[in-house]
Amino acid sequence: MPTITVVVADSDKRRLSACMSLLRSTRGIKVVATGRSVREAVETTRHQPQIFLLDLKMTRTNDAPAIPLIRTKSPKTQIILLTGNASGARVLNGIAQGARGYLDAKMLRRFLTKAIRAVAAGESWVSRAMVGKLIDQLARLMAQETSPGRA
Amino acid sequence: MVSDHGAAQVLKVLVASAVSARRIEWSQALQKVAILHEALDRPMVEQKLATLKPVILLLDLSLPDLHGQKSFAEIQKVSPSTRIILLTKTPTETEGTSMLEAGAKGYCSTEMDPVLLVKAVKMVQKGEVWVGRKVISHLLDTLVSLTEQHRNRSLPQEDPSLDGLTPREKEIVQQIGGGSSNKEIAYHLHVSEKTVKAHLTSIFRKLGVSDRLHLALYVNGHRPSMR
Numbered sequence: 001m002p003t004i005t006v007v008v009a010d011s012d013k014r015r016l017s018a019c020m021s022l023l024r025s026t027r028g029i030k031v032v033a034t035g036r037s038v039r040e041a042v043e044t045t046r047h048q049p050q051i052f053l054l055d056l057k058m059t060r061t062n063d064a065p066a067i068p069l070i071r072t073k074s075p076k077t078q079i080i081l082l083t084g085n086a087s088g089a090r091v092l093n094g095i096a097q098g099a100r101g102y103l104d105a106k107m108l109r110r111f112l113t114k115a116i117r118a119v120a121a122g123e124s125w126v127s128r129a130m131v132g133k134l135i136d137q138l139a140r141l142m143a144q145e146t147s148p149g150r151a
Numbered sequence: 152m153v154s155d156h157g158a159a160q161v162l163k164v165l166v167a168s169a170v171s172a173r174r175i176e177w178s179q180a181l182q183k184v185a186i187l188h189e190a191l192d193r194p195m196v197e198q199k200l201a202t203l204k205p206v207i208l209l210l211d212l213s214l215p216d217l218h219g220q221k222s223f224a225e226i227q228k229v230s231p232s233t234r235i236i237l238l239t240k241t242p243t244e245t246e247g248t249s250m251l252e253a254g255a256k257g258y259c260s261t262e263m264d265p266v267l268l269v270k271a272v273k274m275v276q277k278g279e280v281w282v283g284r285k286v287i288s289h290l291l292d293t294l295v296s297l298t299e300q301h302r303n304r305s306l307p308q309e310d311p312s313l314d315g316l317t318p319r320e321k322e323i324v325q326q327i328g329g330g331s332s333n334k335e336i337a338y339h340l341h342v343s344e345k346t347v348k349a350h351l352t353s354i355f356r357k358l359g360v361s362d363r364l365h366l367a368l369y370v371n372g373h374r375p376s377m378r
Contacts, residue, residue: 042338065331065335065338068339069338069339072339095291096294097295097298098295100288100291118284122288123285123287123288124284124287124288124291126287126291128279128281129279131279131280131282131290132280134290134291134294135251135252135280138248138251138252138290138293138294138297139252139254141298141301142297144301145297
């Protein structure tokens with residue numbers, strides 16, 4: 001199985017190093033770059049990593065829109081958000097912008113490598129509760145559609 | 152009127168399939184956790200939904216006279232409080248997404264392991280949704296593309312009044328219309344904020360607006376009607 005390349009971009013120094021130490025010893029996963037700011041994060045896209053672990057705080061709209069930028073600069077990269085005790089709305093917004101999953105800081109030890117492997121394989125990493133919210137959001141958008149093409 | 156309190160409620164499940172083997176399998180799987188009722192065709196489904204108001208309906212999509220989202224909505228209407236789990240022999244991501252969007256609370260394979268079926272029923276009873284991973288991924292894709300479409304809709308792509316602008320300036324106008332800041336635009340276009348400001352000055356002059364707020368209003372007021 002080929003190695004999964006990962007970038008970790010996190011403004012939280014402790015969480016960044018926690019991710020690093022969890023991934024360092026993991027076979028089949030290689031961290032190719034890290035970043036501490038949005039600018040650094042966007043620069044790391046030159047590595048075209050398969051997986052981008054991104055601090056949710058870096059996706060704030062009053063700053064640069066990190067998710068669309070990363071997706072534009074590195075279209076094959078899949079983004080997983082690192083969330084603190086983040087509000088569901090912001091995670092939802094991140095997913096609507098194209099992130100493929102999210103992980104609470106408390107879940108890193110248990111699920112980080114699992115989530116990376118799942119998302120790299122084309123799956124997503126979201127909780128059931130979040131799936132419900134995604135469906136609601138989808139239904140809202142659909143309802144606003146005029147959609148003449150759909151029966 | 153029975154109270155809605157989940158704890159005190161008897162879990163009434165209506166199992167609907169024209170295939171008797173499936174009804175038997177699902178009923179056996181659920182007999183310890185639910186009071187079961189069965190239906191063999193669509194009229195019976197609707198009649199039992201109306202009288203029993205089950206908490207959950209397990210509905211086999213191979214039941215005759217079921218036609219996609221529309222039939223689903225009609226059945227849901229008979230008992231709006233009933234949470235519907237759809238089962239199909241050939242689950243697809245697109246059908247799953249469209250059924251969830253229509254209000255289904257579950258979408259899975261008729262071949263599903265009975266242990267999982269029990270889990271699915273319990274999850275849906277709790278108010279959660281039960282779908283396969285592939286459907287979730289497709290759901291995300293759909294959500295992302297719809298969100299993008301939505302955003303683009305408010306952009307003035309074919310507005311003739313923007314004809315005097317250079318392609319770069321048009322890009323910037325679109326982003327202003329979408330609510331981006333100079334900093335965001337600079338990031339997006341890989342130029343400095345200063346360059347963005349210079350472009351903006353030129354845009355203001357060409358369109359005869361005084362500032363970015365007026366530009367945003369101008370742009371959104373000239374939204375092209377979609378189709």
